[in-house]
Amino acid sequence: MGPEIAFILFILSMLSAGGVMLVPYSRLNPEVILTLSRRMAYLQMCCLTASVLLLLWAFIESDLTVQIVARYSHATMPFMYRVCALWGGHEGALLLWIWILTAYACVVAIGRHHVLDTLRSHALSILALIYLALGSFLVITSSPFARFLPASPDSGQGLNPLLQDVGMVMHPPMLYVGYVGLSVVFAFTVIAVLRNQVNAQFARAIQSYAWFAWGALTVGIILGSWWAYRELGWGGWWFWDPVENASFMPWLAALGLLHMLMVLERTSLWIVWTVLLAALGFVLSLMGTFLVRSGILVSVHAFAEDPQRGLVLLLYFGASMIATCLLLMRCASQSTESKRPLAVRVRWMAAGSVLSMVSLLTVVIGTLYPLIAQAFFQEKVSVGAPYFNQILTPIFLLSAVLSSCAVQVSARQQKLTRQWLQSAFWIVMLECVVLGLIFLNHQPITLKWVLASTVAVALAYSSLMSVYQRRASWGMGWAHVGFAVVILAAVSVSEFETLSQWSLQPGEVVKQGDWRIHFQSISTQKASNYRAREAHIDLVNTQTGERLMLKPQQRLYTDSGTALAKVAIDVGVWRDIYVALGQRLNQNQWAVRVMIKPGVRWVWYGGVLMVIGMWMVYLRRAQAREV
Amino acid sequence: MESHRKRRVITLIAVMLICGLGGAMLLMALRSHIELYLTPTQLLAQQSHLNHTFRLGGFVVMDSVQVLPNQNGIVFQVSDLKHEVKVHYKGILPALFKPGKGVVLSGMWYHGQVEASEVLAKHDENYRPPGLIDPSKIKSR
Numbered sequence: 031m032g033p034e035i036a037f038i039l040f041i042l043s044m045l046s047a048g049g050v051m052l053v054p055y056s057r058l059n060p061e062v063i064l065t066l067s068r069r070m071a072y073l074q075m076c077c078l079t080a081s082v083l084l085l086l087w088a089f090i091e092s093d094l095t096v097q098i099v100a101r102y103s104h105a106t107m108p109f110m111y112r113v114c115a116l117w118g119g120h121e122g123a124l125l126l127w128i129w130i131l132t133a134y135a136c137v138v139a140i141g142r143h144h145v146l147d148t149l150r151s152h153a154l155s156i157l158a159l160i161y162l163a164l165g166s167f168l169v170i171t172s173s174p175f176a177r178f179l180p181a182s183p184d185s186g187q188g189l190n191p192l193l194q195d196v197g198m199v200m201h202p203p204m205l206y207v208g209y210v211g212l213s214v215v216f217a218f219t220v221i222a223v224l225r226n227q228v229n230a231q232f233a234r235a236i237q238s239y240a241w242f243a244w245g246a247l248t249v250g251i252i253l254g255s256w257w258a259y260r261e262l263g264w265g266g267w268w269f270w271d272p273v274e275n276a277s278f279m280p281w282l283a284a285l286g287l288l289h290m291l292m293v294l295e296r297t298s299l300w301i302v303w304t305v306l307l308a309a310l311g312f313v314l315s316l317m318g319t320f321l322v323r324s325g326i327l328v329s330v331h332a333f334a335e336d337p338q339r340g341l342v343l344l345l346y347f348g349a350s351m352i353a354t355c356l357l358l359m360r361c362a363s364q365s366t367e368s369k370r371p372l373a374v375r376v377r378w379m380a381a382g383s384v385l386s387m388v389s390l391l392t393v394v395i396g397t398l399y400p401l402i403a404q405a406f407f408q409e410k411v412s413v414g415a416p417y418f419n420q421i422l423t424p425i426f427l428l429s430a431v432l433s434s435c436a437v438q439v440s441a442r443q444q445k446l447t448r449q450w451l452q453s454a455f456w457i458v459m460l461e462c463v464v465l466g467l468i469f470l471n472h473q474p475i476t477l478k479w480v481l482a483s484t485v486a487v488a489l490a491y492s493s494l495m496s497v498y499q500r501r502a503s504w505g506m507g508w509a510h511v512g513f514a515v516v517i518l519a520a521v522s523v524s525e526f527e528t529l530s531q532w533s534l535q536p537g538e539v540v541k542q543g544d545w546r547i548h549f550q551s552i553s554t555q556k557a558s559n560y561r562a563r564e565a566h567i568d569l570v571n572t573q574t575g576e577r578l579m580l581k582p583q584q585r586l587y588t589d590s591g592t593a594l595a596k597v598a599i600d601v602g603v604w605r606d607i608y609v610a611l612g613q614r615l616n617q618n619q620w621a622v623r624v625m626i627k628p629g630v631r632w633v634w635y636g637g638v639l640m641v642i643g644m645w646m647v648y649l650r651r652a653q654a655r656e657v
Numbered sequence: 658m659e660s661h662r663k664r665r666v667i668t669l670i671a672v673m674l675i676c677g678l679g680g681a682m683l684l685m686a687l688r689s690h691i692e693l694y695l696t697p698t699q700l701l702a703q704q705s706h707l708n709h710t711f712r713l714g715g716f717v718v719m720d721s722v723q724v725l726p727n728q729n730g731i732v733f734q735v736s737d738l739k740h741e742v743k744v745h746y747k748g749i750l751p752a753l754f755k756p757g758k759g760v761v762l763s764g765m766w767y768h769g770q771v772e773a774s775e776v777l778a779k780h781d782e783n784y785r786p787p788g789l790i791d792p793s794k795i796k797s798r
Contacts, residue, residue, distance in 0.1 A: 388679070391683075392683060395683060395687065396687065399687060399691070403691070409693060409694075410693070410694035410695075411691040411692060411693050412691065412692050412694060412712060413687065414690050414692055414710075414763075416690045417686055417689075417690035417691075421686055531747070531749055532728070533724075533728055585752075593752040593753060593755075594752050595752040612748075612749030612750055613749070613750045613754070615724040619724070621748075621749045621750070623748070
């Protein structure tokens with residue numbers, strides 16, 4: 031009975047969402063309306079939560095009469111993966127999406143803020159509209175509640191082995207928390223534009239939602255990158271795969287939005303631009319869902335191809351684009367001119383948001399070009415990573431330079447030459463120290479690395495200095511230092527990493543750089559849901575005498591018959607050693623790939639630093655509001 | 658007022674120029690980095706003017722995978738059930754690479770065979786290269 035009750039609860043939640051959507055347009059007095067919206071939002075949340083829990087129970091019990099359980103789960107899988115198999119497929123993932131949406135609606139309903147309260151019931155109404163659109167799409171095209179009756183399969187198909195990882199537990203929910211958070215910001219912005227209330231107070235009030243969404247999106251992206259690094263066996267942390275871009279595009283829009291909200295808070299200027307970024311954040315998160323879920327682009331994720339699903343999502347995407355354009359036109363007719371001279375830092379921040387928009391456009395074009403080429407030129411193409419690297423590297427470096435200038439400027443300061451010269455001096459000195467250290471360690475230095483490290487040092491130095499001189503908060507300081515760290519780490523990996531591929535017999539010894547690689551033996555392993563061949567590879571550093579034993583595997587998952595290469599990684603603070611076992615070449619020979627990746631960890635540590643910075647800003651704002 | 662309007666016009670023109678220039682550069686970078694996706698039939702039809710990287714999709718022909726001696730990689734045939742192309746690859750094959758299954762690889766045309774630089778396995782076990790039908794389905798018909 032589980033799924034049937036879940037379905038009825040789902041329909042109930044849709045009905046209460048309908049109530050939330052319509053109630054603001056009734057003729058009741060506003061306070062009654064707000065109370066009603068709030069209560070119905072809670073009801074919607076309760077019903078959907080109960081519905082999701084019932085489905086989850088079916089997964090835990092491995093109830094194979096339920097279609098999505100049979101398709102994505104298997105009784106032999108560990109408990110954790112049986113739970114997160116719920117969002118392993120298209121249906122469950124969308125269910126998770128809208129569950130997070132109702133959770134946000136609840137948060138919006140609970141919240142009390144004198145600026146937002148007048149907008150609240152209408153914002154809830156927009157969220158309910160989004161909920162209804164996606165919810166009806168879910169039950170009509172791909173219901174998660176469907177059963178195999180009367181005959182159900184004997185065993186489930188199991189979750190794709192690539193997805194059986196701790197990343198699967200955390201990455202999709204986190205990413206969706208970010209995506210959906212942007213739709214909350216969007217809902218408030220729409221109402222504020224319609225009411226002509228996009229102003230400094232509004233920017234201040236909405237910022238905490240934007241910060242939170244951006245932070246969650248950042249965490250989601252970091253987790254995804256770390257997961258791909260460990261699981262895909264390719265050794266890269268970012269592939270410019272369409273699906274990765276799908277999460278990166280809303281992130282860029284949200285980044286620009288955050289900066290513009292801070293500008294708006296201080297100047298009441300550039301309203302159209304801010305609204306555009308808020309709308310783009312939402313539209314791109316919808317497009318992200320569309321790209322990932324329609325399988326229209328060949329990608330890492332490669333979900334089932336179902337044009338119909340894609341078409342409906344595309345329709346929603348188009349509708350929200352049109353709504354955005356109307357919104358912007360209305361907004362443009364209201365915008366005002368400022369008479370005060372602008373504070374310097376505000377200009378820098380606006381310039382920064384323009385740069386994030388440019389990088390956003392680059393990614394959008396690169397991601398969508400294959401679709402355009404197929405539609406207009408009838409040719410199938412894919413855009414390779416070099417395109418993105420070539421264009422985005424200079425843009426990111428430029429934006430780092432820009433923000434290192436921006437953070438040094440205090441709100442009203444005009445004369446800067448002396449200060450800039452001073453900090454330029456210190457930056458050059460620091461950079462010389464860094465280069466000296468690298469040189470002493472016998473590392474080769476490339477021009478690109480020198481450039482990137484100078485920029486990173488400049489950004490880190492000026493952010494920390496401005497915190498020290500009390501021109502900026504700690505949160506902002508750490509967020510920018512995090513950006514500097516990511517830049518430095520990304521360039522270090524791409525410049526200094528070494529890769530070699532061998533075909534080895536047990537007992538064979540080869541050399542790569544300072545490392546002596548000894549392929550000792552190969553053995554067979556068994557676990558509850560897979561069999562594996564495991565290589566024992568002994569690595570010795572001839573310089574330092576450091577000794578490692580790595581055991582990469584080739585796994586065969588018995589429930590689905592899928593093969594998977596499980597890489598072995600020696601995690602170090604300054605370098606990772608990454609060993610993958612490849613195919614059996616003949617009776618006694620195996621392909622082995624060894625990669626030494628300096629600094630790769632810091633790509634993620636830098637991202638974490640950004641999130642810590644964001645969290646500090648968020649807490650400070652929350653405190654300020656309570657006082 | 659007059660000078661104000663003039664300044665606005667100038668700003669607008671500058672912005673448009675910068676955008677146009679940036680856009681043109683973007684498109685140029687894009688054109689030079691796209692990889693055409695080809696099936697073996699299309700590849701054989703236009704091999705003469707293939708002097709840059711492309712992607713090839715097809716099925717790995719059964720029993721065609723050979724390991725070359727002295728660390729020289731492997732060769733295999735890729736087919737779209739009409740034509741076959743020989744592929745040479747030095748490196749690790751993804752775990753999902755199997756004779757009889759679909760494969761997508763990127764590489765260059767060199768001396769009558771494809772020199773693969775990367776064999777992609779970014780897909781699950783049900784994957785088939787775009788534009789091709791599944792050979793197992795043909796057999797069952």
